[in-house]
Amino acid sequence: MDLVKILTDSLRAAVGVPAAAYALAAVGLNVQFGYTGLLNFGHVAFMMLGAYGTAVTVNEGGPLWLGLLVGMGAAALLGLLLGIPTLRLRADYLAIVTIAAAEILRLVARSNAAEGLTGGVFGIQAFADQFYDINPIPVGRYGFGSFNFSQRQLWVILAGWAAVAVALLLLTALMRSPWGRVLRAIREDEDAARSLGKNVFAYKIQSLVLGGVIGSLAGALLAIDTQAVNPDTFVSILTFFAYTVLILGGPGRVLAPIVGATIFWFLLQFTDGLLREALDAGFLGSFIEGSDIAAIRFALVGLGLMLLMALRPQGILGNREELLTDER
Amino acid sequence: MNGKPHSALEGVAHRPGTSKPDPILVVEETRRSFGGLRAVDVEHLEVQRGAITALIGPNGAGKTTLFNVLTGFERADAGSWAFDGTPLQGRRAHQIARAGMVRTFQLTKALARLTVLDNMLLASPAQRGERFTGALAQSWRLQEERNRRQAQELLERFGLTALSGQFAGTLSGGQRKLLEMARSLMAGPRLLMLDEPMAGVNPALRGSLLEHIHGIKQEGATVVFIEHDMDVVMGISDWVVVMAEGRLIAEGPPAAVGADPLVIDAYLGRRRGGGTT
Numbered sequence: 042m043d044l045v046k047i048l049t050d051s052l053r054a055a056v057g058v059p060a061a062a063y064a065l066a067a068v069g070l071n072v073q074f075g076y077t078g079l080l081n082f083g084h085v086a087f088m089m090l091g092a093y094g095t096a097v098t099v100n101e102g103g104p105l106w107l108g109l110l111v112g113m114g115a116a117a118l119l120g121l122l123l124g125i126p127t128l129r130l131r132a133d134y135l136a137i138v139t140i141a142a143a144e145i146l147r148l149v150a151r152s153n154a155a156e157g158l159t160g161g162v163f164g165i166q167a168f169a170d171q172f173y174d175i176n177p178i179p180v181g182r183y184g185f186g187s188f189n190f191s192q193r194q195l196w197v198i199l200a201g202w203a204a205v206a207v208a209l210l211l212l213t214a215l216m217r218s219p220w221g222r223v224l225r226a227i228r229e230d231e232d233a234a235r236s237l238g239k240n241v242f243a244y245k246i247q248s249l250v251l252g253g254v255i256g257s258l259a260g261a262l263l264a265i266d267t268q269a270v271n272p273d274t275f276v277s278i279l280t281f282f283a284y285t286v287l288i289l290g291g292p293g294r295v296l297a298p299i300v301g302a303t304i305f306w307f308l309l310q311f312t313d314g315l316l317r318e319a320l321d322a323g324f325l326g327s328f329i330e331g332s333d334i335a336a337i338r339f340a341l342v343g344l345g346l347m348l349l350m351a352l353r354p355q356g357i358l359g360n361r362e363e364l365l366t367d368e369r
Numbered sequence: 370m371n372g373k374p375h376s377a378l379e380g381v382a383h384r385p386g387t388s389k390p391d392p393i394l395v396v397e398e399t400r401r402s403f404g405g406l407r408a409v410d411v412e413h414l415e416v417q418r419g420a421i422t423a424l425i426g427p428n429g430a431g432k433t434t435l436f437n438v439l440t441g442f443e444r445a446d447a448g449s450w451a452f453d454g455t456p457l458q459g460r461r462a463h464q465i466a467r468a469g470m471v472r473t474f475q476l477t478k479a480l481a482r483l484t485v486l487d488n489m490l491l492a493s494p495a496q497r498g499e500r501f502t503g504a505l506a507q508s509w510r511l512q513e514e515r516n517r518r519q520a521q522e523l524l525e526r527f528g529l530t531a532l533s534g535q536f537a538g539t540l541s542g543g544q545r546k547l548l549e550m551a552r553s554l555m556a557g558p559r560l561l562m563l564d565e566p567m568a569g570v571n572p573a574l575r576g577s578l579l580e581h582i583h584g585i586k587q588e589g590a591t592v593v594f595i596e597h598d599m600d601v602v603m604g605i606s607d608w609v610v611v612m613a614e615g616r617l618i619a620e621g622p623p624a625a626v627g628a629d630p631l632v633i634d635a636y637l638g639r640r641r642g643g644g645t646t
Contacts, residue, residue, distance in 0.1 A: 211505075219496045222505035226480050226491050232442065233478035237492045237556050238466035239499070247501055293482075310426065 047314035049188045054267035054310035055303040058194075058266040061201030061303065062259045066283040067290070068208045069255035074284070075292035076216060077248040078228035080132050083123070083139030084256050084283050086146045089275035090115040091257025092264035097158055099168040108168075109261055116257035119146075120250035128245040137247075143277060151272035164271035172200075172265055197266050204262065205299065208255050213295050224248055225293075256283075285346065289357025300357050310332060310344060312338040378417055383629075384623035385411035385610075388646060393418040393560055393591050394439075394470075399448025399458075401431075401438050408434040410574040410615040416560070421582065421592045423602045425621070426612035427635060432595045433475060435612070436564055440472045441465040445571070452560065467494060475565045477545040481538030486528055489520035489538050492555035492586035501643075520555060527551040527581065530562055550581060554590075561585060563594040567601055579605055603627060611635070 054060065065089055099105055123142055127134045138331040150159045158264025159165070178192040190198065215221050223244050226234040231241045264270045286305050290297025316334045319325050329337065353359070377390050392415035409431045415420050424432050437443035439450055441462035449458045452470050460468075480488050487533055493516040498509025502629060524530045527547045532540065537548060553561060566582065567575055582605060585592055596602050602609060602623060609626040611619040613635040620631040626632055 093394070111549070215501075215504050218504035218507075219490070219498035219509055220501055222483070222487055222491055223499055224488075225483055229480035230478045232462075232474070233480055234491070235462040236440070236466055236472050236474070236478070236493055237552070238463050238471075239491075240461075240463045261574055 043318060046187065046316060047311060048184070048309075050314050051307045051311040052188055053190075055307035056198065056202075057306065058197050058201050058262065060302045060306040061198065061205055062262040063264070063286050064205045064298040064302035065201070065208060065262060066256050066259035066279075067287040067301055068205065068212060069252040069259065069285050070287050071252075071292060071298060072212065072224075072255065073248055073252035075287060075294070075297070076221065076224045077227060077245060078132070079245060079247065079249060079252075080127075080136040081252065081342070082136045082280055083141070083143035084252075085260075085275050085277060085279040086119060086139070086143035087116045087253040087256035088260030088263070088279060089143070089146055089272075089306055090119060091260030091262075092275070093159060093165075093260075094161045094257065095261045095264055096165040096168045096270040099171070100160075100165050105169065105171040109258070112257045112261050113254045116253040117250045120253040121246065124246045124249045128242055128249070140277065140280075143275075143280065147272050147275050149299060150275075159272070160270075162272065164269060164274075165234075166269045168270075169265040169268050172197075196360050197262075201262050201266070204258055208258070209299070216295065220244075228293075259283075288356055289346065289349065291359030291361045293355070294358040297356060304357070305342075308342050309338060312341045316341075380418075383619075383625050385617035385620050387415070389415045389417040389619055389640060391418045392416055392541065394450065394452050394593075396439065396450040397448060399435075399436055399438060399444045399450060401443065402446055407615045409445075411435065411617055414610065414617060415606060416591065416593055418591050419586065419589065420607040421586050421594070421605055423606035423609045424593060424595045424612065425597070425599075425602055425609060425626075426618075429614075430612040431602050431615040432612055433564055434615075436472060436562055437642055439465075440470060440562060442472075447577065466556065469557070469559035470562065471553045471556045471560070472562040473549045473553050473564055473566065475568060477542070479537035479540060479548055480547040483539055484534055485524065485548060486517070486520060487532040488552050489523060489533075489555050490511065490516055492552045493519070494557050499533070516555075523551045523554055525582075525637060530575070545569040545576070546570050546578065547581075550578070554585065558590055560591045560593065563592065565595050567596060567598055575601070599627070 051364035066084060069087065070081065070084055072082045076133050091112035094115050095105065096110045098108030119142070123135070123138055127138045149155055153161060155161060166339050173193060173196065176192060176196040178196050182189045182191055183195050184190055223234060223239050226239065227241055227244055234241050286301035287297055289305055290299070290301030313334060316338055320329065320331060320334065381387055381389055381537070391586055394416040396411055396414040399409060399411045400407065425510040426432055434443065438445045441460055441464065445458060449456060451457065452468055455468060457465050457468065457470070480491070483491070490513070496509060497512055503509055521530070521533070524533050527550070529544065529547060529551065532544065539546060550563070550566060566578055570578060579601065582592055582594065609621060609623050610617060611632050617621060618635055619629050619632045621629070
């Protein structure tokens with residue numbers, strides 16, 4: 042069994058583009074869920090708008106940067122559209138509406154009617170060349186031993202984590218400000234915030250829109266990395282991966298998305314590598330076949346998360362004392 | 370503490386809906402029903418500026434519903450009310466609070482995972498840093514520093530200084546009542562509406578809460594409070610308004626109301642029977 046290979050593969054996954062993208066998606070969720078207490082179960086819709094905004098704009102002849110802006114604008118619009126009718130109601134209404142909206146958007150994107158714009162079930166490919174053309178990193182492989190990346194991979198990884206860093210800096214400034222204090226107050230008790238003169242509805246809208254715009258960048262990052270968008274990539278499970286990442290790190294903690302995303306992707310790759318090596322070495326007998334491994338690793342990661350929640354319910358960065366304060 | 374009536378209220382008729390020399394709040398024909406139940410049905414009510422008014426009545430009399438309606442937490446079926454001449458019916462809760470009519474809740478709403486100091490700072494009105502752009506521009510820090518000093522003074526006055534860095538969720542019930550009162554003062558109210566400020570507070574803290582309510586009046590704010598404990602009502606209020614089944618049934622200085630047979634029948638009588646607490 043090649044433990045070194047398993048570990049380097051896992052480390053590559055932990056710093057890879059999907060990890061950065063999920064970290065970014067979790068930053069958006071952290072604004073909405075971690076700080077404001079909004080249950081957005083359709084985060085993937087915002088990610089999808091970021092991805093499609095970029096792909097469609099470039100496909101129609103626009104520059105890539107404009108595509109990113111179009112994605113962000115569309116995400117902001119979706120936030121308003123979903124928030125205005127539901128945010129005056131109880132929290133569960135937002136959850137229902139967002140999860141439904143995400144499915145509707147996906148089905149519209151893959152419909153025949155939209156094929157001219159979105160490529161329907163085939164999606165859109167090869168739209169991010171502008172991004173790779175400006176790669177300043179010389180051709181070569183970078184890293185130590187088997188832990189290395191091509192100049193192309195490194196460029197997306199750096200851009201992705203830079204986006205995460207910028208989002209976190211923005212979030213830190215916001216959450217330390219009185220604006221962030223109002224969001225946390227709304228999470229704790231929105232009637233108390235109202236009784237002190239805060240326009241709760243306006244803050245919830247701002248939170249939903251800001252989190253959605255950050256989520257759209259996560260989607261754009263995934264799309265740029267693979268140079269492909271396809272409606273069937275953007276299924277509801279992505280929303281819950283982003284929640285997993287956030288809850289793993291500790292909701293309401295600025296650095297939670299980074300910690301959560303690296304651990305989540307490390308564990309996914311590690312269990313996968315371990316199971317495959319064990320299978321090749323014949324440790325698993327004939328009960329398990331290669332095609333079962335993808336499912337089994339998710340079960341194992343799920344088990345690990347359950348253990349974490351049982352032993353450390355506040356997440357890795359969470360504050361135990363905060364959790365123990367009783368909600369009388 | 371303050372047995373004799375507010376001097377401006379001398380000579381005001383002792384009947385429900387009577388007019389006062391200088392009302393800060395005037396309520397007209399305000400109704401709220403739940404299904405067939407008329408929870409609130411107030412024809413006319415005036416609250417005297419600068420006085421402490423107690424709102425009493427048996428459980429289910431509509432006191433809290435009246436508070437909820439007046440502060441925008443519940444919709445009125447009909448009616449109008451003016452705060453310092455400004456009509457407030459139809460306005461949303463945060464707008465009413467900003468106008469200077471600030472309430473507390475029967476079940477204390479301490480923001481559990483915010484520190485005591487953050488609870489206080491939150492209440493400060495018109496903060497630049499509470500706007501998205503203002504928060505990013507970092508131009509709020511000076512104002513925050515001033516607010517922090519004001520918050521610390523209030524915490525000192527309410528004896529909460531030692532707890533200022535703790536999460537509000539770790540406070541005891543009585544400390545939460547103190548925090549909620551201090552926090553509502555931070556909002557700069559001209560009319561403070563306290564919903565059962567003494568509920569669940571141990572006798573030792575009771576005295577200090579009473580002093581604080583009295584202090585609020587001395588600083589020029591008007592107080593309306595809902596209370597079940599008749600000793601508290603008799604001890605501190607300048608004026609007492611009695612509700613039963615949604616209506617006002619009596620008004621007057623504490624001593625007069627305490628002797629009113631209608632009130633004894635509707636409220637005190639039942640209380641002696643051991644009904645309400």
